[in-house]
Amino acid sequence: MSRVVLVLRKDLLVLWRSPLLLTLLILYPLLVAGLVGAVAGYGSSKPRVALVDEDHLPAVARIGGREFRVADAIDEVGKNVHLVRMSAGEAARQLRAGRVVATLTVPAGFLDELRSGLTSPRLVYQTTRGGISSRVTQQLQALVYSLDRRLQEAFVKTDLHYVQLIQHGGSATFGGKTYDVLGLDRMHDLLVQLPKSPQRDRVAEFARIASVALGQTGNLLASTASPITLERASEKSRSSLLSAQVQAYALALTITFLALLLAAGALAAERDENAIGRLARGLVSLGELVWAKVALAAVVALALGLAIAVVFGVIVEAGGVVGGEPWGRLPLLAVGLALAGASLGALGALLGALAREARTASLVAVLVVMPIVFLGLVPKQVAPVAGWISDALPFTHAVRYFSSSLYDTRPWGTVARELGWLAGLGAIFGAAARVATRRLLA
Amino acid sequence: MSAPEPFLRARGVARRFGAQLALEPTDLDVCSGETIALIGPNGAGKSTLLSILAGSLEPSAGAVERVNDVRVGWVPQRPSLYDRLSARENLELFARLEGEERPAVAAQGLLSTFDLPGDRPSASLSVGNRQRLNVAIALLGAPRVLLLDEPTASLDPGQRRRLWEMVREGTVVFSTQNLEEIGLYASRVVVLQRGRVTFDGPVDEYDRVHAAEVFT
Numbered sequence: 001m002s003r004v005v006l007v008l009r010k011d012l013l014v015l016w017r018s019p020l021l022l023t024l025l026i027l028y029p030l031l032v033a034g035l036v037g038a039v040a041g042y043g044s045s046k047p048r049v050a051l052v053d054e055d056h057l058p059a060v061a062r063i064g065g066r067e068f069r070v071a072d073a074i075d076e077v078g079k080n081v082h083l084v085r086m087s088a089g090e091a092a093r094q095l096r097a098g099r100v101v102a103t104l105t106v107p108a109g110f111l112d113e114l115r116s117g118l119t120s121p122r123l124v125y126q127t128t129r130g131g132i133s134s135r136v137t138q139q140l141q142a143l144v145y146s147l148d149r150r151l152q153e154a155f156v157k158t159d160l161h162y163v164q165l166i167q168h169g170g171s172a173t174f175g176g177k178t179y180d181v182l183g184l185d186r187m188h189d190l191l192v193q194l195p196k197s198p199q200r201d202r203v204a205e206f207a208r209i210a211s212v213a214l215g216q217t218g219n220l221l222a223s224t225a226s227p228i229t230l231e232r233a234s235e236k237s238r239s240s241l242l243s244a245q246v247q248a249y250a251l252a253l254t255i256t257f258l259a260l261l262l263a264a265g266a267l268a269a270e271r272d273e274n275a276i277g278r279l280a281r282g283l284v285s286l287g288e289l290v291w292a293k294v295a296l297a298a299v300v301a302l303a304l305g306l307a308i309a310v311v312f313g314v315i316v317e318a319g320g321v322v323g324g325e326p327w328g329r330l331p332l333l334a335v336g337l338a339l340a341g342a343s344l345g346a347l348g349a350l351l352g353a354l355a356r357e358a359r360t361a362s363l364v365a366v367l368v369v370m371p372i373v374f375l376g377l378v379p380k381q382v383a384p385v386a387g388w389i390s391d392a393l394p395f396t397h398a399v400r401y402f403s404s405s406l407y408d409t410r411p412w413g414t415v416a417r418e419l420g421w422l423a424g425l426g427a428i429f430g431a432a433a434r435v436a437t438r439r440l441l442a
Numbered sequence: 443m444s445a446p447e448p449f450l451r452a453r454g455v456a457r458r459f460g461a462q463l464a465l466e467p468t469d470l471d472v473c474s475g476e477t478i479a480l481i482g483p484n485g486a487g488k489s490t491l492l493s494i495l496a497g498s499l500e501p502s503a504g505a506v507e508r509v510n511d512v513r514v515g516w517v518p519q520r521p522s523l524y525d526r527l528s529a530r531e532n533l534e535l536f537a538r539l540e541g542e543e544r545p546a547v548a549a550q551g552l553l554s555t556f557d558l559p560g561d562r563p564s565a566s567l568s569v570g571n572r573q574r575l576n577v578a579i580a581l582l583g584a585p586r587v588l589l590l591d592e593p594t595a596s597l598d599p600g601q602r603r604r605l606w607e608m609v610r611e612g613t614v615v616f617s618t619q620n621l622e623e624i625g626l627y628a629s630r631v632v633v634l635q636r637g638r639v640t641f642d643g644p645v646d647e648y649d650r651v652h653a654a655e656v657f658t
Contacts, residue, residue: 006538014526017563274522278579281497281516283539441499442459 003284007292011266012299026304029257030250046082047136050091052105063115066154080139095126102127102136114151156221167214184211247312248403252340253373255305256395259297259341260365260372263348267293267433268361271440286437290349290430297345298338305337306330309406332405332415339419340398343426347394350429353436397421446473449512449587449613450495454504457490464490466638467504472587472615479628479645480617487637488617489519489591495615496589515585519592519617521576525565529558529575533582540583552578555608570601577609590616594623624648 015022057070084100091103105124113121125140165172169183182190188207194200270276270289280286313327348365355361376396380387390396397418404414448471457465465487472478472495480488493499495506496516508514516522523532530549537545553560556574559567564575573596580588588609593616594602606627618624624631624645631648633641641648 003539006535010524010527010535013531014524017526273524274518274520275524277493277496277498277518278516278522278536279539281514283536438500 004288004292004295007279007284007289008295008299011292011296014266015262015296015300025258025261026254029254030308032253032257046080047101047139048099049081049083049136049140050094050100050103051083051085052088052091052103053085054088054108055106055110057106057111061111063111063151063154066157068150068154080142081136095128098128102140104140156218159221160218163214163217167211184208184214247309247406248399249377250312251305251308251337251402252376252395252398254308255301255337255341255398256344256372257369258304259301259344260348260351260369261362262300263293263297263345264352264355264361264365265358266296267349267352267437267440268355268358271356272358276440280441286441287434290346290353290433290437293349293352293433294342294345294426294430297348298342301341301344302334302338305341306334309333329406329411332411333402336398336401336405336415336419336422339422339426340394340401343394343422343429344398346426346429346433349433350436353433353439356439391421392425394422394425397425446475447509448473449509450514451507451509452491452495452504453507455491455494455501455506456503457487457494457499458502464637465494465501468639470495470632470639470642472613474586474613476613476615476630477610477628478615478630478632479624480615480632480634481619481621481624482617482634483619485636486634488634490637491634492589492591492615492617493518512587513583513585515580515583515588517577517580517588517590517593519595521572523564523572523575523579526563528561529553529564529567529571529578530560532564532575533579536579537582542582548582552581569596570598573597574601574605577605581609585612587613587615590614592617592619594618594620 059070061068061070081102083104086094088105091100091105094100095103103126105126107122107124110121110123113119123144125137127136162172164170165181165183167184169181169186171178171180173179184207188204188211191200191204191207267289270279276289279289284292309330351364351368352358352361355364372390372393372395375386375390375393376399378386378390380390401415401418401422404411404418408414450470450472452468452470454467454469455465456463456467468491470491480492482488490499494501496514496518497506497508498516498518524535527535530553533549533552534545537548542548550560552558556578558571558575558578564572567575573593577590577593580590590609593609594605595618597605602623606623610627614627616623616627628645631641631643631645632639633648
């Protein structure tokens, strides 16, 4: 049995006999992944917006002959933002304090102006700078758009009623008085009863054509009000929690934490237990010792990564979600898990050699994990420097590999490129760890 | 009569830790059948010299030749073993690394010889048992030279006697601050002071009065 395997077997046995450590090593990254997910979820949660109702909107308002439930409109916008009613002064105070991200004011006279149809009433919107203000602006724009759509429908119906009155005739009420309107159709019927003449025929023909043309007005008005209608198709799809990206991040975060901590701690422990001096006298070379720690990280990353992928797969299956199930891609994922674990293990071994003591090594590894992970989360477009640094670390490549191997229709190009990165980084960190391990003998 | 063939030949070995010179260039031959006592005050360079002879520490200068690739057993001052493994597992692991053909048999033999409990985690062993396990591991692979760094420092008189009964066969180099052990077990004495060899000769040429001065 090779010496690397002997040391690896010893390390696995030692790990197996540390159930608390093993449990923490598994649970901690999953907990962190969950918290990161929760924080990410908070980013898309409802922002708090102050609603200042200076017009004292009634529960039900009649506009354009239709009844509008104001509460329903507020509920509609409440799907995206959390609207909180408050006075103008309180809203201004909370906006300054950052307790609300925006204020939406309904000015006095808003409803009367809206009912008159003579001018467009205004809602006044004020927001903080930066942060999620642009998202809130979009949501309030969507609210106004939604209200406009409803009002358009009401106004179009009212307009159509008048058009139909002109077309067919009938009774109508204006300013409290009821009128009998002749209408084009009845006008045509009366005209044809008059003595025939070119003038009568011309007027009758006009009445007929006008009536036909007005018959098309309904569709024209509707299409003018909404040139494009967006319809949301209902389809079974992944929730954000089960998205490919979240799964890839959860896998990468877990094995990053495990591999760094295990390799760093295991290598430094050889010095703590005073075993490295015995091993280094020809029993196990320093290179083999580093290899053993890299292999330890790879084996544990492979085992735990596959377990996580299987759990995800079962949840996805149970949810009846189609697309991207990991079963067929498990072998490809396994290759990536092992290589990513090895690459991260080499980095961990380097940390362990530099730290020299197991406790220091573990602390350093924990401190290093978070920046590595968060650097990988920063979009390159936002901070190019973070992107470059992240490219020089295995985490980002692991995320890309996992995402592609699990969900891309044609993953081979990405997989090959990221494997190259992981192998290259692993070789560099491994070589550096081999040199640094000499410090453990001093 | 020709001089015995040395098993280990150190030539000009020196060791520096940063700016500090722990061992000045030193020559030392370890010959077959010798029991060499390496004495000197704390920080004199005894552990450094033994570590270099054992091959667990690289010298900053000079070299150690192992004549005919002689096997060397190494007992560091602080036990070198894995706490979460049992004595048996420690012995079997190092037996495999030493290339023992039957590691389980070798481990069982040493457990019996040293009267060690085989299946308890090493961390739970007494100080004396840990040190005996430390020595037992060094005996794997049938070394012809045994290097011991203050092997009896943490042992009571009874444990010391039993330990010496187990290791005094063959060629031994040991460091000690116990002057009594010199007279009892050593055939040759090497005195180290401030990283330099100040005496190297047969035990009967060594003056105990001077030895006392070494530690003052």
